Amino acid sequence: xxxxxxxxxxxxxxxxxxxxxxxxxxxxxxxxxxxxxxxxxxxxxxxxxxxxxxxxxxxxxxxxxxxxxxxxxxxxxxxxxxxxxxxxxxxxxxxxxxxxxxxxxxxxxxxxxxxxxxxxxxxxxxxxxxxxxxxxxxxxxxxxxxxxxxxxxxxxxxxxxxxxxxxxxxxxxxxxxxxxxxxxxxxxxxxxxxxxxxxxxxxxxxxxxxxxxxxxxxxxxxxxxxxxxxxxxxxxxxxxxxxxxxxxxxxxxxxxxxx
Amino acid sequence: xxxxxxxxxxxxxxxxxxxxxxxxxxxxxxxxxxxxxxxxxxxxxxxxxxxxxxxxxxxxxxxxxxxxxxxxxxxxxxxxxxxxxxxxxxxxxxxxxxxxxxxxxxxxxxxxxxxxxxxxxxxxxxxxxxxxxxxxxxxxxxxxxxxxxxxxxxxxxxxxxxxxxxxxxxxxxxxxxxxxxxxxxxxxxxxxxxxxxxxxxxxxxxxxxxxxxxxxxxxxxxxxxxxxxxxxxxxxxxxxxxxxxxxxxxxxxxxxxxxxxxxxxxxxxxxxxxxxxxxxxxxxxxxxxxxx
Ligand SMILES: Nc1ncnc2c1ncn2[C@@H]1O[C@H](COP(=O)(O)OP(=O)(O)OP(=O)(O)O)[C@@H](O)[C@H]1O
Ligand SMILES: [Mg+2]
Numbered sequence: 001x002x003x004x005x006x007x008x009x010x011x012x013x014x015x016x017x018x019x020x021x022x023x024x025x026x027x028x029x030x031x032x033x034x035x036x037x038x039x040x041x042x043x044x045x046x047x048x049x050x051x052x053x054x055x056x057x058x059x060x061x062x063x064x065x066x067x068x069x070x071x072x073x074x075x076x077x078x079x080x081x082x083x084x085x086x087x088x089x090x091x092x093x094x095x096x097x098x099x100x101x102x103x104x105x106x107x108x109x110x111x112x113x114x115x116x117x118x119x120x121x122x123x124x125x126x127x128x129x130x131x132x133x134x135x136x137x138x139x140x141x142x143x144x145x146x147x148x149x150x151x152x153x154x155x156x157x158x159x160x161x162x163x164x165x166x167x168x169x170x171x172x173x174x175x176x177x178x179x180x181x182x183x184x185x186x187x188x189x190x191x192x193x194x195x196x197x198x199x200x201x202x203x204x205x206x207x208x209x210x211x212x213x214x215x216x217x218x219x220x221x222x223x224x225x226x227x228x229x230x231x232x233x234x235x236x237x238x239x240x241x242x243x244x245x246x247x248x249x250x251x252x253x254x255x256x257x258x259x
Numbered sequence: 260x261x262x263x264x265x266x267x268x269x270x271x272x273x274x275x276x277x278x279x280x281x282x283x284x285x286x287x288x289x290x291x292x293x294x295x296x297x298x299x300x301x302x303x304x305x306x307x308x309x310x311x312x313x314x315x316x317x318x319x320x321x322x323x324x325x326x327x328x329x330x331x332x333x334x335x336x337x338x339x340x341x342x343x344x345x346x347x348x349x350x351x352x353x354x355x356x357x358x359x360x361x362x363x364x365x366x367x368x369x370x371x372x373x374x375x376x377x378x379x380x381x382x383x384x385x386x387x388x389x390x391x392x393x394x395x396x397x398x399x400x401x402x403x404x405x406x407x408x409x410x411x412x413x414x415x416x417x418x419x420x421x422x423x424x425x426x427x428x429x430x431x432x433x434x435x436x437x438x439x440x441x442x443x444x445x446x447x448x449x450x451x452x453x454x455x456x457x458x459x460x461x462x463x464x465x466x467x468x469x470x471x472x473x474x475x476x477x478x479x480x481x482x483x484x485x486x487x488x489x490x491x492x493x494x495x496x497x498x499x500x501x502x503x504x505x506x507x508x509x510x511x512x513x514x515x516x517x518x519x520x521x522x523x524x525x526x527x528x529x530x531x532x533x534x535x536x537x538x539x540x541x542x543x544x545x546x547x548x549x550x551x
Contacts, residue, residue: 089440091459102444102454106446106454
């Protein structure tokens with residue numbers, strides 16, 4: 001079976017000479033179909049850069065990334081992934097519904113169908129009452145939910161999510177986590193998820209990748225062997241706390257390293 | 260009081276204060292004998308009835324026959340001339356704006372075109388229209404273009420520039436993440452253009468269209484002279500300028516009507532803007548507009 005995402009010795013250097021920044025160095029990563037992989041690490045360790053390489057928004061300086069056995073470029077043309085950015089990035093002249101349906105519009109799907117799908121997606125993120133609102137009429141957290149609905153609207157086989165829940169309050173965040181897990185189970189999507197929250201990474205993932213900065217490297221890979229499906233009792237599980245401690249120690253080891 | 264009545268009232272207020280300043284300055288000059296009060300420093304503009312007619316004399320002249328024994332009052336003559344000029348200006352505005360918009364799209368698509376052509380686009384605006392108009396008229400005449408079309412071409416020549424510059428700026432305004440978003444959906448270049456760049460450019464486009472509207476009026480007025488058109492404002496202004504010493508208020512009246520035509524044109528553009536660009540997006544062009 002081909003990996004959904006495979007990075008083979010991928011490096012990314014920004015700039016050159018004395019200003020060169022090694023955002024990624026010799027990254028090897030294999031993500032199997034249906035996995036939920038979280039990337040965690042200090043700010044500037046190259047998490048977003050890794051997502052952008054996989055999403056064909058930038059080309060790596062070295063190494064071979066593959067997505068569904070294809071080049072990231074081909075995978076992008078095949079619309080294999082939906083992206084959720086750190087900022088919601090809604091188009092402010094479009095209503096919420098039109099924003100959610102934007103990918104479908106670009107794919108040439110006709111209006112009644114994309115409106116129907118868009119409304120279903122808005123229900124999913126509990127914004128069904130806001131279809132004809134404009135982005136500026138929504139709070140930051142609501143805008144981010146719209147952007148998640150937009151990424152899901154065309155049912156991509158891979159979700160690349162860059163701190164999607166960073167702007168949400170704790171309650172909404174937990175609800176969105178449950179929704180995301182439900183969607184992930186139902187649609188058999190593969191998720192690559194960037195977060196700064198250890199608990200979130202452990203709760204959601206099947207695997208947690210810990211990265212260190214300058215140069216951006218993978219320093220630890222932790223399998224999360226919590227029972228599926230995850231739910232409210234997961235957070236009370238003894239193993240949950242053990243894994244959190246495990247990830248925290250991996251992160252602390254990075255900080256203790258001499259810079 | 261709603262926004263609209265407030266803006267109308269403030270406009271009328273400004274007009275009224277300008278009128279008061281005009282008459283007060285004139286009165287001061289008449290009282291002091293043409294100097295600043297208690298000095299011997301001369302006023303920059305003379306205040307006699309020739310240099311600065313009373314506003315009521317200007318207004319009155321509008322309702323008197325333009326020529327001794329003529330049938331039509333000055334206002335009718337000027338409005339007719341204004342309408343004539345306005346039509347060529349609109350023609351030039353439409354053609355020039357469309358050309359400027361197309362140029363903006365060309366430049367955003369091809370940096371080679373931008374680097375190669377932009378210097379000429381900028382240089383074109385440093386040639387005074389007074390010098391250029393006769394040349395365009397001669398060429399237009401050779402090509403057999405009607406005079407009104409020649410005038411429209413001159414108006415278009417002035418109108419296209421602000422539109423091209425601001426279109427380019429607006430097309431470049433989307434945040435990098437928005438461009439990446441469309442890229443991640445494998446949007447084609449033309450989808451990028453029409454679904455992201457053009458909508459994002461609209462708030463930048465309309466201020467340019469307002470400038471283009473006034474520029475096209477100026478272009479039409481100036482263009483009428485070498486084109487030999489006698490029915491527009493250009494000829495009227497020139498005629499009243501030559502009889503300035505005997506009837507200065509007619510020149511001022513024709514200037515006022517020209518300004519009125521320009522204001523109405525800009526108002527028309529603003530009306531369209533109102534229905535195309537929602538108020539929340541009508542931000543000042545100089546402010547960076549963060550994406551939601
Ligand atoms: N386009 C770019 N040009 C130059 N340097 C860049 C660029 N993008 C990222 N970098 C650098 O690469 C490094 C990794 O950046 P990246 O955005 O991937 O970090 P991150 O792990 O996502 O951080 P955060 O958690 O703060 O979002 C940083 O040092 C950053 O300065
Ligand atoms: Mg980041």
